[in-house]
Amino acid sequence: MVPEYKSPVTPGNQGKGSSADKAGRDKRSTPAKDLAASAVIAAFAVFVMLIALRMPKPGTVYTAPGLLPFLTGLTLLIMAVGLGIRSIRAGGVRGLLQGPDKGVRDHFADIENLRALLLIGIIIIYVIVTEQITFDLRFPTDFFVFYFSSYELISIITLTLVLRIFWRAALVRCFLVSAFWAIALASVFRYAFHILLPGGG
Amino acid sequence: MILDQILVTLSPYMLFICLAGVTLGILWGAMPGLSTTMAMVLLIGLSAGMGQNVAIMFMLGVYTGSVFGGAISAVLINIPGTPDAVPTMIEGHTLAKKGQGGLALGTAIAASFLGNWMGILLLIAFIPVILSLALQFRSWEMFLLAMWGIAICGTMSSGELPLKGWISGWIGLIVAFVGLDAIHGVPRYTFGSLILEDGISYVPVLIGLFGLTEIIRVLPQKNPYIIPAEVGRVVPPLRSLIKYSRAAIRSGLLGTVIGAIPGAGANVASFLAYDVGKRRAKPEERAKWGKGSYEAIVCAEVANNANIGGSMLPTLTLGIPGNAPAAAILAALELKNVVVGPAIQIEHPGLIYFIYFGLIIANFLMYGMAIALVKPSVKLFSLPRSLLMPLIIPLCVIGAYAVNQNYFDIYVMLGAGLIGYLLHRFGFPLAPLVLAVILGPLADENLRRALLVFENKSIWFVLSRPIGTILLLVVCFTFYDGLFRRKKTK
Numbered sequence: 052m053v054p055e056y057k058s059p060v061t062p063g064n065q066g067k068g069s070s071a072d073k074a075g076r077d078k079r080s081t082p083a084k085d086l087a088a089s090a091v092i093a094a095f096a097v098f099v100m101l102i103a104l105r106m107p108k109p110g111t112v113y114t115a116p117g118l119l120p121f122l123t124g125l126t127l128l129i130m131a132v133g134l135g136i137r138s139i140r141a142g143g144v145r146g147l148l149q150g151p152d153k154g155v156r157d158h159f160a161d162i163e164n165l166r167a168l169l170l171i172g173i174i175i176i177y178v179i180v181t182e183q184i185t186f187d188l189r190f191p192t193d194f195f196v197f198y199f200s201s202y203e204l205i206s207i208i209t210l211t212l213v214l215r216i217f218w219r220a221a222l223v224r225c226f227l228v229s230a231f232w233a234i235a236l237a238s239v240f241r242y243a244f245h246i247l248l249p250g251g252g
Numbered sequence: 253m254i255l256d257q258i259l260v261t262l263s264p265y266m267l268f269i270c271l272a273g274v275t276l277g278i279l280w281g282a283m284p285g286l287s288t289t290m291a292m293v294l295l296i297g298l299s300a301g302m303g304q305n306v307a308i309m310f311m312l313g314v315y316t317g318s319v320f321g322g323a324i325s326a327v328l329i330n331i332p333g334t335p336d337a338v339p340t341m342i343e344g345h346t347l348a349k350k351g352q353g354g355l356a357l358g359t360a361i362a363a364s365f366l367g368n369w370m371g372i373l374l375l376i377a378f379i380p381v382i383l384s385l386a387l388q389f390r391s392w393e394m395f396l397l398a399m400w401g402i403a404i405c406g407t408m409s410s411g412e413l414p415l416k417g418w419i420s421g422w423i424g425l426i427v428a429f430v431g432l433d434a435i436h437g438v439p440r441y442t443f444g445s446l447i448l449e450d451g452i453s454y455v456p457v458l459i460g461l462f463g464l465t466e467i468i469r470v471l472p473q474k475n476p477y478i479i480p481a482e483v484g485r486v487v488p489p490l491r492s493l494i495k496y497s498r499a500a501i502r503s504g505l506l507g508t509v510i511g512a513i514p515g516a517g518a519n520v521a522s523f524l525a526y527d528v529g530k531r532r533a534k535p536e537e538r539a540k541w542g543k544g545s546y547e548a549i550v551c552a553e554v555a556n557n558a559n560i561g562g563s564m565l566p567t568l569t570l571g572i573p574g575n576a577p578a579a580a581i582l583a584a585l586e587l588k589n590v591v592v593g594p595a596i597q598i599e600h601p602g603l604i605y606f607i608y609f610g611l612i613i614a615n616f617l618m619y620g621m622a623i624a625l626v627k628p629s630v631k632l633f634s635l636p637r638s639l640l641m642p643l644i645i646p647l648c649v650i651g652a653y654a655v656n657q658n659y660f661d662i663y664v665m666l667g668a669g670l671i672g673y674l675l676h677r678f679g680f681p682l683a684p685l686v687l688a689v690i691l692g693p694l695a696d697e698n699l700r701r702a703l704l705v706f707e708n709k710s711i712w713f714v715l716s717r718p719i720g721t722i723l724l725l726v727v728c729f730t731f732y733d734g735l736f737r738r739k740k741t742k
Contacts, residue, residue, distance in 0.1 A: 080416075080679030088678045092419060099426055102441060109436040113703035116433035116440055119696045120426065127422040134415055166472030171670065174464070174645065178666050181649065182659050206646045213642040217471050232643050240650055244298070249653045249662060 082138040083146025089135035096131055099124035169216070177209040185250045198241060202250040206233035257605040261613050266309050269302075270610065273313020274617045278625060280314070281321020283651075284331035284463050284644050288318040288518075289455070292580030296587065304588040309610050311584045315577050316368060316614040319518065319557055320622055323360040328353055328479055328633035329640065330470075331462045335454075335690060336518035336559075338683040339526040339552035342409065346544035351480035353630050358486035359546050361622040362493060363500065363553035368615040370504030370554065371511065371561020376608055379565065386512035386566060388719050392702035396723035397513065398695035401520035402688045403727060404527045407734045409681035414734030420675065421684035427452055428692020435700060447660050454689045456652035456665035461682045463648040464669025467641045469676060476637035479630065486626045488546070496550040499529050507555035511562020518556040518563075519687055525555030561611065568592050568604055 103124060106117035135143075158164050181202060190197040210229035215222055240246045260266065280291040295314050299307035322337035327344030340360055347356040389397065402425070406417025430441045431451025442448040470476050493500075503525035510521040529551030530541045537547050563578040571582070571592050585592055590600055597604060633640065652665035672682050706714055715721050 080413075084678050088680075092423075095423075099441075106440060107436075107438050109438065111704070111707065113707055114435050114700045116436055116438040118703075119699055120429045120440060123422055123425045123429070127419065127426070130415055130419050130422065134419065137415070163472045163474060167468055167673075170468055170471055171673075174468075174669075175666065177645070178649070178662055182662070206649075210642055210646065213471075213645065214639070217642065218636070218638040228639070228643075233646060236646055236650065240654070244295070246650075246654050247657055249649060249659060 081146060082141035082143035083149075085134055085138035085141075086143035086147055089131045089138060093128055093131035093135065096124045096128035099127070166217075170213070173209060173213060177205065181205050181250045198237075200237070200248060200250060202248045203233045203237050205250070206237075254602075254605050257602050258609050260305060260606060261309070261609040266305065267613065267617070269306050270309045270313040270614050271617050271621065273310040274317035274614055274621050275313075277314040277317020277319075278321040278324070278618070278621060279317075281318035282324035282625075282629060283321075283647060284325045284329060284459075284466075288315065288322065288577045289580065289655075291318040292577040296580055296584050299584050300587055304590065305606065307584055307588055308581075308607060309613075311581055312607065312610040312614045313617065315560060315581065316557075316611065316618045317621070319560060319577075320361065320364045320553075320618055323364070323553060324357065324625070324629050325633070327356050327360065328629060329466070329644075331466050331644070332458075335458055335683075335686050336522040336552075336556040338405075338686075339408070339522050340549055342542060342683075343545050343548040343552075347546075348479050348630075349477055350544065351482060351484065352544070353479055353633075354484045354486045354626055355488060356544075356546070356549060357626045357629070358623070359488045359492075359549050360553045361619060361626070362488055363550040364557040364622070365615060365619040366493075366500050367504055367507060367554035367557030368560060368611070368618070370501070371508045371558035372608060372611050372615070373561075374505070374508040374558070375561040375565055379569070385509060389513045390702070390717075390720075391698040391705065392714070392717065392720045393723055394513070395695050395698040395702055396720060396727055397510075397520065398691040398698070400723060400727050400730060401523060401691055402684060402695075403730045403734070405523045405687045406681070406684040407730060408523060408527050408530070409683040413679075416680045417684050418731075418734070420680045420682065421688040424457075424685035424688025425692045425695070427457065427685070428689045429696065434693065434697050451693075452664055452689065453656060453661060454686065455655050456661040457668045457689050458686050459648050459651050460665040460668025460670075461672040461686055463644060463651070464665065465672035465676060465682065467644055467648075468669065468673045470637050471641045473637075476641075478636065479634040481631055481634040486623060492546065496547050499532070499547050499551050500554045502532065503529060503551045503554040504558040507558030508562035510555075511559035512565045518559040519690055521559045521562075522552040522556040523687065525551040564607065564611070568596055568607065 100121050103117035103121035106115070106120070108115045108117070112118065184201050184205065186201045188199045190199070207226070207229045210233060211222070211226045214220065214225035214229060218225065220228075237248055240248060261270075276295070277288075277291055281288060291314055292311065295311070299310050302310060319336070322332055323340045323344065326332040326337040326341035327348050330341060330345045332338050332341045344353075344356040344360060347353065402421040403418065406419075406421045407414040408417070410417030410420075426441070428451075430448055432438070432442075432449050433440055439449055506525045506528065507518070507521040510524065511518070526548060529548060530538055533541065533545075533547055537545060541548050564581075567578040567582055569592075582592060590603065592600075648665060648669075649662055652661045653659065655661070672685075675682060675685070
């Protein structure tokens with residue numbers, strides 16, 4: 052008999068209105084996914100333990116820097132094995148043997164997953180470009196020096212793009228919202244709190 | 253002397269400064285990804301130009317306001333402003349989706365107000381008792397307390413399968429080990445990278461796991477959830493507050509005592525109160541836990557706000573900060589050449605009373621300002637997710653960068669966000685991971701110190717410490733209960 056298999060409540064999927072409940076597809080925990088996760092976690096735990104064992108021991112074993120990391124790795128391994136056994140009993144092997152390529156195909160067949168990948172790509176590029184392109188323009192007036200840095204420019208471009216794709220408003224509207232928000236945010240942090248911003252300053 | 257200090261705190265200028273601090277704190281805490289610690293650390297600079305009393309009032313206002321402010325974004329957009337707002341997020345966001353966001357926030361405000369009062373009153377009335385109890389927590393007890401916090405968080409946030417919560421917590425512990433070890437200075441998991449030797453700050457991890465993960469999760473949905481704009485009733489009925497009074501008193505005591513233990517902090521307090529609250533709740537109320545329980549919000553919010561009063565206790569009397577924001581208060585005081593510690597009453601007579609009354613004033617102002625801000629907050633956060641979520645992206649970047657002014661933290665935030673998304677897809681809760689990143693160094697250092705003390709001693713020596721033994725039993729029970737609860741339920 053296959054044991055009851057329920058998805059844990061996570062901050063993202065609690066409540067009836069969450070998309071996890073509505074969609075109910077691969078966003079729920081399945082035995083096959085748990086089995087795959089337990090294998091990855093077990094490998095990670097072994098890696099953590101091996102590095103902990105290789106750490107220098109300047110004092111006694113009680114103060115060894117690798118002591119708690121090793122114990123943590125060991126207990127993590129035990130937990131991963133426990134999760135693996137539980138998912139095998141729940142039919143995880145059968146699910147996994149259907150082929151990992153099926154899971155990948157299903158993943159890419161879902162438009163929401165593709166949109167998520169697109170968003171992740173945009174955010175990664177945003178972070179990298181903010182680090183790589185840095186400039187700081189100053190416009191002094193009689194009372195005040197107005198700054199416009201690469202951070203605002205890159206944020207405006209990125210936000211306009213993201214809003215256009217996901218909010219689907221007119222390009223001008225997306226641009227105006229992005230420009231207002233990026234400049235307002237940067238101004239509050241720069242002028243009110245005197246906090247340097249990434250990239251420009 | 254006491255009357256003089258009361259009059260100083262009640263002067264219009266002091267009230268104005270405190271109100272400014274409270275408002276700034278609430279707004280700061282309400283912004284996803286900007287935490288209490290960050291507010292305190294970054295706003296010390298603003299307080300530097302103020303006089304001693306003015307700076308203290310300002311910082312107390314910011315502290316009180318930002319602790320509550322974390323609940324606003326937690327309830328309305330499922331991104332906690334502060335780690336201790338995670339239980340409030342789990343319960344309050346579900347209620348907000350049902351159109352009860354106003355009442356959920358109103359309950360959180362009333363509970364915060366009550367929690368602050370309890371912390372302050374217990375602080376004033378039982379200083380010697382709480383302090384002597386807190387001082388019983390040595391290395392071994394601190395280690396067990398940290399592990400209990402992580403274990404409970406794992407149990408509470410993972411529903412039917414606590415194993416996944418604990419795995420998440422253990423991954424967080426490993427993240428916390430990265431950097432130079434605190435006792436010998438040996439690099440751990442740095443792989444030769446100098447930047448990793450400083451360790452991984454929990455602030456970008458929190459922002460990534462909750463902020464970025466939520467954006468990546470919600471924004472691509474074709475029909476993302478909406479928060480109803482109708483606020484409805486905000487102030488909870490007195491009857492329901494009376495109904496939850498026992499839970500509030502219990503959580504307040506727990507929050508104050510944990511706040512008084514240096515290093516434990518509001519994160520542990522809110523999760524412990526949340527867990528104990530569930531165990532003590534009536535069956536019909538317990539069934540609502542995790543699905544939108546007002547009693548759960550009361551437990552978590554009372555505990556994390558009572559923690560403020562508690563955390564001030566070791567800060568003022570011993571000079572040991574109860575938690576990171578209290579350390580920022582300590583730094584602000586040092587900027588004014590005020591060295592706190594056992595001699596504070598001799599060197600700065602009346603200062604302790606000034607701080608007590610400052611906390612009381614800040615609490616009243618927080619209540620008024622929070623009630624006033626609920627309706628605009630619900631209106632603001634009921635904007636379509638497809639508009640709101642992209643606007644949080646640059647805020648996440650600034651939040652991760654601001655504390656250390658280090659670009660590496662933005663990459664940590666990005667990595668945490670992607671790992672958080674992956675963990676979410678595989679059904680692992682994220683809260684234990686963040687809590688473990690915060691408590692990991694505390695657990696590590698204290699375990700090794702304790703083992704050094706216990707070296708060549710018998711097991712009876714270890715068990716002869718009553719608090720340690722009770723905590724050990726409680727930790728074992730938490731794991732036992734988590735592992736076998738499902739079987740019992742079946």
